[in-house]
Amino acid sequence: MIQNLSEHQREQLQEALAHGGQKVTPQREIVYSVLLAKRDHPTVDEVFNRARESMPGLSLATVYNCLETFVGCGLVRQVNHERESTRYCPNLAPHAHFRDESTGRVHDIELPEHVLSTLRSILPNGFETDSIEISFHGHTKNSRNHNSN
Amino acid sequence: MIQNLSEHQREQLQEALAHGGQKVTPQREIVYSVLLAKRDHPTVDEVFNRARESMPGLSLATVYNCLETFVGCGLVRQVNHERESTRYCPNLAPHAHFRDESTGRVHDIELPEHVLSTLRSILPNGFETDSIEISFHGHTKNSRNHNSN
DNA sequence: GATAGATTTTGAATCATTCTAAACACCAAC
DNA sequence: GTTGGTGTTTAGAATGATTCAAAATCTATC
Ligand SMILES: [Mn+2]
Ligand SMILES: [Mn+2]
Ligand SMILES: [Zn+2]
Ligand SMILES: [Zn+2]
Numbered sequence: 001m002i003q004n005l006s007e008h009q010r011e012q013l014q015e016a017l018a019h020g021g022q023k024v025t026p027q028r029e030i031v032y033s034v035l036l037a038k039r040d041h042p043t044v045d046e047v048f049n050r051a052r053e054s055m056p057g058l059s060l061a062t063v064y065n066c067l068e069t070f071v072g073c074g075l076v077r078q079v080n081h082e083r084e085s086t087r088y089c090p091n092l093a094p095h096a097h098f099r100d101e102s103t104g105r106v107h108d109i110e111l112p113e114h115v116l117s118t119l120r121s122i123l124p125n126g127f128e129t130d131s132i133e134i135s136f137h138g139h140t141k142n143s144r145n146h147n148s149n
Numbered sequence: 150m151i152q153n154l155s156e157h158q159r160e161q162l163q164e165a166l167a168h169g170g171q172k173v174t175p176q177r178e179i180v181y182s183v184l185l186a187k188r189d190h191p192t193v194d195e196v197f198n199r200a201r202e203s204m205p206g207l208s209l210a211t212v213y214n215c216l217e218t219f220v221g222c223g224l225v226r227q228v229n230h231e232r233e234s235t236r237y238c239p240n241l242a243p244h245a246h247f248r249d250e251s252t253g254r255v256h257d258i259e260l261p262e263h264v265l266s267t268l269r270s271i272l273p274n275g276f277e278t279d280s281i282e283i284s285f286h287g288h289t290k291n292s293r294n295h296n297s298n
Numbered sequence: 299g300a301t302a303g304a305t306t307t308t309g310a311a312t313c314a315t316t317c318t319a320a321a322c323a324c325c326a327a328c
Numbered sequence: 329g330t331t332g333g334t335g336t337t338t339a340g341a342a343t344g345a346t347t348c349a350a351a352a353t354c355t356a357t358c
Contacts, residue, residue: 023324025336044314059338064315080231083346085314098276109271118267119283122258127247129287134268138278172355174305193345208307213346232315234345 005033016073030055031066032075032090041079041087041097041106079106081135096134109136154182165222179204180215181224181239190228190236190246190255228255230284245283258285 005013013032014024034050035042042050048063067088070076079087081099087106089097094111111134119132154162162181163173183199184191191199197212216237219225228236230248236255238246243265245258260283268281 021335023335025323027337057338061316061339062337065337078231080229082227082229083232083235083314086232096271098272098278101279107276109273109276112271115267115271118264119285122245122261122264123247123285124258126290127256127258127285127287128290129247129285130250131286133282133284133286135282136268136272136276136278137280137282138276141275141277170304172304174354176306206307210308210347211306214306232345 005029005036009033009036013075016075017069020069020073022069022073027051027055027058027062028066028069030058031063032070035070035076035088035090039089039091039108041089043085043087045085047088081106081137096136098136098138098140100140101137102139107140109134154178154185158182158185162224165224166218169218169222171218171222175204176200176207176211177215177218179207180212181219184219184225184237184239188238188240188257190238192234192236194234196237230255245285247285247287247289249289250286251288256289258283 009032010024010029013028017024017028030051031047034047038050044060044063044067047067048058048060051063052058067076070088071078075090075092077089077091079089079097081087081097089106089108091108094113094116096109096111098107098109099105100107116132119134120129123129158181159173159178162177166173166177179200180196183196187199193209193212193216196216197207197209200212201207216225219237220227224239224241226238226240228238228246230236230246238255238257240257243260243262245260247256247258248254249256265281268283269278272278
């Protein structure tokens with residue numbers, strides 16, 4: 001079920017890790033491929049369970065380590081909703097998250113540049129932004145699946 | 150240090166609680182007044198410590214209870230930053246939060262209606278929003294205090 | 299002033315995450 | 329091919345914010 005990384009994806013992983021003097025390992029490959037395979041913003045436990053199917057000896061601590069590493073090198077984003085378990089997202093394009101209260105599912109919402117600049121424009125002088133996080137809460141009305149890959 | 154509630158504030162509290170058939174208690178009054186007295190988005194522990202100054206017997210569980218009650222009746226908002234302790238905010242106007250990475254402080258950023266509608270406009274069909282949360286991360290450049298009351 | 303319902307209190311339980319220390323893997327130098 | 333160094337993985341313990349459970353306290357009403 002968890003196919004290997006494509007040429008391109010492996011390169012991206014290798015490249016991202018290289019910056020911190022870190023290496024591609026079998027565990028990191030699997031964890032990354034789990035994130036790419038089903039972009040439904042899984043929790044650590046979900047990643048762990050999916051990854052274990054291809055690598056039974058994998059430990060939970062390693063999944064935490066890998067994900068932290070990926071976040072550190074900018075390959076992956078953390079997604080938090082209140083104090084629920086952290087979820088992980090490999091979508092590097094600027095996007096917001098929509099959390100469906102009835103299903104608990106998290107959807108990516110593309111974020112056009114003009115929205116970002118509108119947002120930056122409301123900051124008073126002296127506030128320098130590194131990043132902006134936007135999350136919608138609500139529910140989705142039928143409207144076909146809203147695919148999470 | 151923690152002055153009592155004004156007429157108006159007490160009424161607001163009483164009114165908000167009444168909807169759920171709940172009553173004003175000395176503990177709830179103190180906890181609410183702590184939030185109003187210093188709008189720096191305190192954590193539960195910070196609220197607890199401040200409140201204890203006026204009511205030494207107050208328990209931590211009660212602070213959790215009061216805050217949960219307030220959130221439930223819409224008097225107060227929770228503010229989360231990643232998985233840090235939840236903070237509490239009595240500002241009911243639509244606003245975003247700016248988290249200063251160097252000081253850890255959280256500032257309110259007024260949110261004009263046109264920004265909210267711009268944001269709503271990027272949602273694909275079928276996504277019905279109940280609420281939108283926006284948080285900026287960055288640092289503040291001198292520019293006088295950025296008062297947190 | 300007894301009874302019921304809400305609230306508060308204490309202390310224990312939960313549970314995601316982090317930490318620690320021991321095993322491993324890899325590679326380059328000897 | 330052994331050794332030393334460095335980064336990685338692993339299992340299990342520790343942490344810490346939050347939640348829970350149950351007893352004690354209050355308050356309003358009969
Ligand atoms: Mn709804
Ligand atoms: Mn910065
Ligand atoms: Zn995402
Ligand atoms: Zn606020």
